Amino acid sequence: MEHSDHREGLIVGNCHCKAVAIEIPFNGSFLNLRKCDCSFCSKRWAVVASVPIEKLKVIKGEDNLTLYQWNTKVAKHYFCSICGIYTHHQRRSNPNEYGVNIACFPNVDVRNYIDVPYVDGQNHPRDN
Numbered sequence: 001m002e003h004s005d006h007r008e009g010l011i012v013g014n015c016h017c018k019a020v021a022i023e024i025p026f027n028g029s030f031l032n033l034r035k036c037d038c039s040f041c042s043k044r045w046a047v048v049a050s051v052p053i054e055k056l057k058v059i060k061g062e063d064n065l066t067l068y069q070w071n072t073k074v075a076k077h078y079f080c081s082i083c084g085i086y087t088h089h090q091r092r093s094n095p096n097e098y099g100v101n102i103a104c105f106p107n108v109d110v111r112n113y114i115d116v117p118y119v120d121g122q123n124h125p126r127d128n
């Protein structure tokens with residue numbers, strides 16, 4: 001028997017108020033973890049994993065997502081309009097990828113991700 005809400009290799013994450021739910025592939029670990037030190041991400045202060053655009057699904061509450069864009073307006077940063085939590089963003093460095101807020105997923109202890117490396121967002125490759 002298959003349970004449609006618990007498919008193998010997928011994980012569901014939520015914003016804080018649970019109005020928004022996203023689903024990504026997951027096989028035991030998040031891929032390509034990073035932080036960014038650009039003016040925006042350093043205020044947001046999130047550890048993000050990488051997911052190919054076509055692999056992330058907003059499975060609940062798409063209408064509750066707010067889009068924030070700044071500077072070149074290439075990256076698309078999505079937040080829950082109710083609780084303010086950042087869920088994911090379409091990357092400027094690679095528009096075929098989403099960065100995903102790993103803290104939205106169950107059983108993530110943020111203390112385990114203190115040593116995740118920073119990418120140099122202050123000297124963004126697309127600014128050269």
Ligand SMILES: [Zn+2]
Nearest residue numbers: 015017080083
């Ligand atoms: Zn929310």
